[in-house]
Amino acid sequence: MKLKPQLDEFTAAKNMAEIEPPLTGQQAQVESERCLYCFDAPCITACPTGIDIPGFIKKIANDNLTGSAKTILEANILGSSCARVCPTSVLCEGACVLLDRDEMPIKIGQLQRHATDHVIENDIQVLKAPEVRSGKKVALIGGGPASMGCAAELVLLGHEAVIYEKSPEAGGLNTYGIAYYKLPPRVSLEEVEMIQKLGVQIECGVEIGKDLSMDELRADFDAIFLGVGLGNTRSLGVPGEDLPEVTEALTFIETFHVSPLHETPVGRHVVVVGCGNTAIDAVTQAKRLGAETATIVYRRGEEDMPAYRFEYELAKKDGCSFLFHVAPVKVLGEGSVSGLRLIRTQLTADGAVEPITGSEFEIPCDMVIKASGQEKRSNFLQSLCPDLSLDRASRLEVDPMTRQTSVAGIYAGGDAVNGGREVVNAVAEGKKAARGMHLEFTGETVEGPLQHTRMGSSRPIGSGFDNPVRVSEAGKS
Amino acid sequence: MADLSINLGGIRSPNPFWVASAPPANSAYQCHRAFEAGWGGLVWKTIGDPIVNVSSRYSAHSVGGVKMVGFNNIELISDRSIETNFREIKECAEAWPDRAVIASLMTDTRENWHDLVKRSADSGAAGIELNFGCPHGMCERGMGSAVGQNPDVMETIVGWVMEVTEIPVIVKLTPNITDISAPALAANRAGANAISMINTINSITQVDLDRMVPEPSVEGKSSHGGYCGPAVKPIALNMVETCASTPGQELPISGIGGIGNWRDAAEFIALGSTSVQVCTAIMHYGFRIVEDMIEGLSSYLDSKDMKSVEELTGRAVQNVQRWETLNLNYKRIAEIDYEKCIGCNLCYIACEDGAHQAIDLVNPEGHGVGPGRLPGKPIPEIIEEECVGCNLCAIVCPVDDCIEMVDVDTDRPFLSWKQYQEKLETREMEPIPAHK
Numbered sequence: 001m002k003l004k005p006q007l008d009e010f011t012a013a014k015n016m017a018e019i020e021p022p023l024t025g026q027q028a029q030v031e032s033e034r035c036l037y038c039f040d041a042p043c044i045t046a047c048p049t050g051i052d053i054p055g056f057i058k059k060i061a062n063d064n065l066t067g068s069a070k071t072i073l074e075a076n077i078l079g080s081s082c083a084r085v086c087p088t089s090v091l092c093e094g095a096c097v098l099l100d101r102d103e104m105p106i107k108i109g110q111l112q113r114h115a116t117d118h119v120i121e122n123d124i125q126v127l128k129a130p131e132v133r134s135g136k137k138v139a140l141i142g143g144g145p146a147s148m149g150c151a152a153e154l155v156l157l158g159h160e161a162v163i164y165e166k167s168p169e170a171g172g173l174n175t176y177g178i179a180y181y182k183l184p185p186r187v188s189l190e191e192v193e194m195i196q197k198l199g200v201q202i203e204c205g206v207e208i209g210k211d212l213s214m215d216e217l218r219a220d221f222d223a224i225f226l227g228v229g230l231g232n233t234r235s236l237g238v239p240g241e242d243l244p245e246v247t248e249a250l251t252f253i254e255t256f257h258v259s260p261l262h263e264t265p266v267g268r269h270v271v272v273v274g275c276g277n278t279a280i281d282a283v284t285q286a287k288r289l290g291a292e293t294a295t296i297v298y299r300r301g302e303e304d305m306p307a308y309r310f311e312y313e314l315a316k317k318d319g320c321s322f323l324f325h326v327a328p329v330k331v332l333g334e335g336s337v338s339g340l341r342l343i344r345t346q347l348t349a350d351g352a353v354e355p356i357t358g359s360e361f362e363i364p365c366d367m368v369i370k371a372s373g374q375e376k377r378s379n380f381l382q383s384l385c386p387d388l389s390l391d392r393a394s395r396l397e398v399d400p401m402t403r404q405t406s407v408a409g410i411y412a413g414g415d416a417v418n419g420g421r422e423v424v425n426a427v428a429e430g431k432k433a434a435r436g437m438h439l440e441f442t443g444e445t446v447e448g449p450l451q452h453t454r455m456g457s458s459r460p461i462g463s464g465f466d467n468p469v470r471v472s473e474a475g476k477s
Numbered sequence: 478m479a480d481l482s483i484n485l486g487g488i489r490s491p492n493p494f495w496v497a498s499a500p501p502a503n504s505a506y507q508c509h510r511a512f513e514a515g516w517g518g519l520v521w522k523t524i525g526d527p528i529v530n531v532s533s534r535y536s537a538h539s540v541g542g543v544k545m546v547g548f549n550n551i552e553l554i555s556d557r558s559i560e561t562n563f564r565e566i567k568e569c570a571e572a573w574p575d576r577a578v579i580a581s582l583m584t585d586t587r588e589n590w591h592d593l594v595k596r597s598a599d600s601g602a603a604g605i606e607l608n609f610g611c612p613h614g615m616c617e618r619g620m621g622s623a624v625g626q627n628p629d630v631m632e633t634i635v636g637w638v639m640e641v642t643e644i645p646v647i648v649k650l651t652p653n654i655t656d657i658s659a660p661a662l663a664a665n666r667a668g669a670n671a672i673s674m675i676n677t678i679n680s681i682t683q684v685d686l687d688r689m690v691p692e693p694s695v696e697g698k699s700s701h702g703g704y705c706g707p708a709v710k711p712i713a714l715n716m717v718e719t720c721a722s723t724p725g726q727e728l729p730i731s732g733i734g735g736i737g738n739w740r741d742a743a744e745f746i747a748l749g750s751t752s753v754q755v756c757t758a759i760m761h762y763g764f765r766i767v768e769d770m771i772e773g774l775s776s777y778l779d780s781k782d783m784k785s786v787e788e789l790t791g792r793a794v795q796n797v798q799r800w801e802t803l804n805l806n807y808k809r810i811a812e813i814d815y816e817k818c819i820g821c822n823l824c825y826i827a828c829e830d831g832a833h834q835a836i837d838l839v840n841p842e843g844h845g846v847g848p849g850r851l852p853g854k855p856i857p858e859i860i861e862e863e864c865v866g867c868n869l870c871a872i873v874c875p876v877d878d879c880i881e882m883v884d885v886d887t888d889r890p891f892l893s894w895k896q897y898q899e900k901l902e903t904r905e906m907e908p909i910p911a912h913k
Contacts, residue, residue, distance in 0.1 A: 033542035036875050039826035040838070042854065061541070100819035101876060 006290025144172020146414025267367025610676020677703025721749025739773030
């Protein structure tokens with residue numbers, strides 16, 4: 001491969017530094033005082049993990065940072081990374097009532113980060129597992145957010161949880177695959193450590209189906225959780241795809257999560273195929289790591305892109321270019337990439353993409369990043385357990401309440417079930433699966449959080465745990 | 478343009494806004510700056526035998542990110558010599574003949590009072606204010622609030638002052654007393670020309686929970702301080718109104734306590750003040766605040782077609798009555814404007830836990846979905862038969878004019894508690910059933 005790192009250490013670090021600086025104590029104070037402390041607040045409803053947001057913000061205002069972090073982490077064990085990676089403008093902050101008073105919404109993500117950073121930096125373990133243990137053991141396959149959410153909840157409910165992760169570190173995409181400027185891997189690894197201190201066992205470098213068989217797990221554990229996520233990026237299906245400078249977005253992003261930023265090989269002219277949130281992560285980071293030009297090519301139009309609007313804006317601000325209504329035909333080059341041949345496309349009456357004959361053209365580039373969506377892991381899942389039932393989109397089918405799959409004792413959550421959504425969705429699904437297992441183990445239903453009114457005790461009316469969010473976030477998956 | 482000039486017991490000033498006797502009124506330098514900014518008068522920092530102060534001196538009560546909602550101090554009267562103070566008063570009085578420079582005095586013996594009163598007139602001061610209010614330090618020495626809390630002693634001392642004074646005398650009262658009208662009446666009996674209130678309130682603003690000592694701390698120890706600032710305004714308004722409506726209290730009033738803008742000032746005037754005095758707001762923002770006070774009060778008077786400050790003075794006093802005369806048959810209830818409601822449900826939880834359980838959370842259907850409310854998310858609805866019209870929901874609502882209190886026709890005639898008791902006595906009425 002001819003690609004070389006483009007930047008010195010200092011510039012690379014500067015370009016990739018956390019995009020949002022943390023709030024100072026005073027900024028957090030001022031911001032938290034702005035919160036109205038709504039009752040049955042819409043932000044709670046909009047949070048998939050149902051964090052008591054006004055509650056934790058009030059605690060920041062009252063200088064009770066540890067209590068604030070406890071409120072957050074009880075609902076969402078990955079509260080620290082979610083504070084950084086959640087698309088808050090379409091979740092909690094998008095539901096803030098201050099928007100309806102024509103004001104900026106409360107900076108919920110930033111405040112959440114302020115509280116969780118406090119306990120992580122000061123090494124305060126705010127959650128404690130109960131001393132009485134149930135004796136029940138659960139194996140979790142995959143060490144990403146879904147398994148972390150599930151394992152933490154299991155341990156807090158008195159059960160034993162062992163996570164098996166094939167990579168050298170746990171955390172999944174939080175550790176390896178999120179834009180560096182949003183979430184440096186350090187934050188994810190701190191969360192992994194916190195979860196271990198809580199009592200979750202994590203076995204890294206263990207691949208199920210190879211190092212350990214499913215049968216062994218089923219014999220040794222009372223239940224199994226599948227948090228296996230998604231597979232490889234879909235191939236482009238065009239000639240030249242096997243050239244060395246053609247890579248997958250997540251592979252590219254992983255490069256600088258496991259080795260120093262300034263040693264990342266990057267093309268001078270990078271083309272990213274696809275226009276989802278991962279494509280944006282890839283194109284902006286290629287640009288920030290020194291590419292002279294970084295261009296997204298997408299077969300549909302600007303209005304159709306799956307990426308969030310704010311991600312699109314960020315990429316444009318970073319100087320990335322966009323070519324819409326084009327599809328790759330061939331990766332050009334002898335032995336190494338020298339360009340990409342594209343064809344213009346149009347949408348048919350029923351919305352399908354069709355190429356326009358004779359409209360082919362070429363753009364020069366020396367690196368092509370594929371970001372056209374990840375494949376489902378149906379083969380892997382069926383090799384683990386042939387009885388697992390998948391839906392038409394190859395997603396695992398689960399009971400919506402207990403998260404149990406079609407196979408008794410096997411539960412699932414995260415991208416393998418929802419097809420690829422946010423970290424916070426994965427944590428919520430994992431947590432819910434833990435409660436499903438707890439019901440199976442003990443017959444007890446875990447409710448929460450609860451709200452007491454004269455109409456009785458109930459979940460907050462519309463706890464985000466179950467109900468859809470107000471913004472059409474579902475359509476963005 | 479309304480006439481803003483006032484006359485408080487013979488002391489005239491071009492507007493009712495005076496700098497109160499306090500740190501902003503400590504020197505000629507500050508006095509010049511105040512008058513340049515537009516203040517109509519200035520009551521000099523209290524003159525007496527020079528004292529020695531401690532360090533530190535001030536502390537504040539800040540709420541919800543708002544600084545200095547309340548403020549206190551343990552600073553004493555002027556630490557400058559009597560000669561210096563009178564020399565600078567003379568300089569200012571001569572430089573600003575249309576403004577009122579008032580000497581504030583505090584001393585002990587009859588002889589000393591006579592001396593300071595005479596020197597005040599000699600310096601060209603427009604009047605004298607007697608400090609019978611300071612609740613810290615000086616009261617331990619039998620002065621300040623120690624006098625103000627004892628109407629008989631106060632009457633005697635005011636009498637000494639009136640024996641020799643050639644200029645109007647204002648008696649400044651302490652709020653640290655059960656009934657403010659008692660010292661006010663004593664000032665009347667002694668022949669004073671005006672009263673002013675309130676001086677500061679005994680207070681401790683906060684405790685440092687690490688060092689276990691309140692602020693302001695002096696080498697790890699603190700003391701009770703005098704409390705002032707926006708938080709004391711309601712207490713001050715109550716005392717001003719009490720003095721304005723007490724039979725036999727005939728003296729004009731200079732209102733003090735938490736005034737920071739023209740609206741505060743207008744409220745003090747409407748409850749019976751002729752002039753108003755300001756300190757904490759100046760300590761927070763400087764003398765420049767007076768520009769808006771003058772402009773705002775003037776516009777307000779114009780908008781109400783009032784020709785002078787005098788027309789506003791005491792206008793609201795008649796509407797403060799004894800509780801027993803209020804109409805028991807009047808009713809108002811809350812009304813929610815669903816076009817404005819943002820769905821915070823603070824009205825619901827306030828009424829539910831803090832008041833009368835008169836708001837339900839109901840299905841939003843039929844109310845229209847207001848700005849940005851979640852479809853299906855319950856919204857507050859007033860239970861009209863339970864609503865007692867207490868105002869709490871309207872007070873907590875963060876949206877202007879979203880919850881309005883509206884009159885309800887009860888179809889019952891005026892009935893005060895007093896009348897009710899009389900009618901019960903004469904058996905004209907059955908007892909009103911107790912609330913369930």
